[in-house]
Amino acid sequence: GAGVSQSPSNKVTEKGKDVELRCDPISGHTALYWYRQRLGQGLEFLIYFQGNSAPDKSGLPSDRFSAERTGESVSTLTIQRTQQEDSAVYLCASSLHPSQPQHFGDGTRLSIL
Amino acid sequence: AQSVTQPDIHITVSEGASLELRCNYSYGATPYLFWYVQSPGQGLQLLLKYFSGDTLVQGIKGFEAEFKRSQSSFNLRKPSVHWSDAAEYFCAVGALGGATNKLIFGTGTLLAVQP
Numbered sequence: 001g002a003g004v005s006q007s008p009s010n011k012v013t014e015k016g017k018d019v020e021l022r023c024d025p026i027s028g029h030t031a032l033y034w035y036r037q038r039l040g041q042g043l044e045f046l047i048y049f050q051g052n053s054a055p056d057k058s059g060l061p062s063d064r065f066s067a068e069r070t071g072e073s074v075s076t077l078t079i080q081r082t083q084q085e086d087s088a089v090y091l092c093a094s095s096l097h098p099s100q101p102q103h104f105g106d107g108t109r110l111s112i113l
Numbered sequence: 114a115q116s117v118t119q120p121d122i123h124i125t126v127s128e129g130a131s132l133e134l135r136c137n138y139s140y141g142a143t144p145y146l147f148w149y150v151q152s153p154g155q156g157l158q159l160l161l162k163y164f165s166g167d168t169l170v171q172g173i174k175g176f177e178a179e180f181k182r183s184q185s186s187f188n189l190r191k192p193s194v195h196w197s198d199a200a201e202y203f204c205a206v207g208a209l210g211g212a213t214n215k216l217i218f219g220t221g222t223l224l225a226v227q228p
Contacts, residue, residue: 004156031214042117042203042218043157050214059215091156098214101147104156 002026004105006092012111013082021077021108025094032075033102034067037089046090049075050098079110087112115140117206119219126194127227134189134222136204146187147205147216148178157203163187174198199226 005024013019025032031050035043045059049069060066064082069075079086089109093102118137126132138144145164149157161172168180178189187204201223205216 033215035218040220042220043205043216045215045217048215056215093157095214101159101162102214102216103159104149106154106156 004092004094004103006090006105006108008108009106010109010111012113014113015084016081018078018080019082019110021079021090021092021110023075023077023092023094023105025073025075025092026096026103028072029094029096029103030072031095031098031100031102032069033093033095034075034077035091035093036061037091037107039088043091046077082110082112084112086110115206115217117204117217117219119202119204119222121222122220123223123225125225125227128196129193132189132191132194132198132224134202134204134224136187136189136219137185138187138204138206139185140206140208140217142208144206145208146178146180147207148172148176148187148189149203149205150174151201151203151221153200160189160202194224194226196226196228199224 007022034046037043047067048056064080067077089107091107093104095102116139147162148160151157160176163170163180201221203221204219207216
């Protein structure tokens with residue numbers, strides 16, 4: 001079956017603009033995660049959704065970042081008033097259940113001019 | 114504090130040579146450990162995982178890793194490297210089944226393979 005799908009694959013935008021990144025998890029996966037990967041660094045956890053539970057937002061770096069998920073399907077990560085330090089690859093992952101390994105999408109490469 | 118350390122930023126090996134990538138972790142609870150590989154422009158692919166039981170785990174593509182609790186290590190090994198193994202490798206630790214399932218990643222080891 002299809003893996004985790006992310007769109008767009010690349011996004012270039014001007015500083016100060018808002019961006020919206022999309023993640024389609026693997027069908028049936030109840031858990032969904034967003035991570036940020038800065039150049040030459042590991043992944044930083046941003047936010048976690050599990051079913052209808054309140055999301056774990058502990059990794060969001062500022063109030064400019066927000067994310068939503070509708071049920072157990074698509075999630076969107078929104079960054080408002082983008083800054084140059086937001087330039088990174090944003091990776092989405094899903095898992096069948098929190099106890100199962102995470103499967104990653106190919107990411108969205110975000111460049112802020 | 115929870116952390117993962119991959120001391121080698123960049124490793125170069127010859128094709129056919131053996132490989133060991135180091136990973137050390139600091140974690141308050143019983144850790145669940147993972148190795149992922151990332152090819153350029155792509156997401157992460159799971160190589161192997163350790164949850165419990167046998168401390169030597171086998172993964173895909175001929176990789177294996179050994180969990181050593183006394184050394185807080187989870188090193189990745191492969192007896193004979195292929196050119197297609199050139200990629201970046203990430204070690205990660207998590208506590209599955211808790212309130213969240215976030216993974217903590219190391220900064221990665223970039224593997225180059227010489228012909």
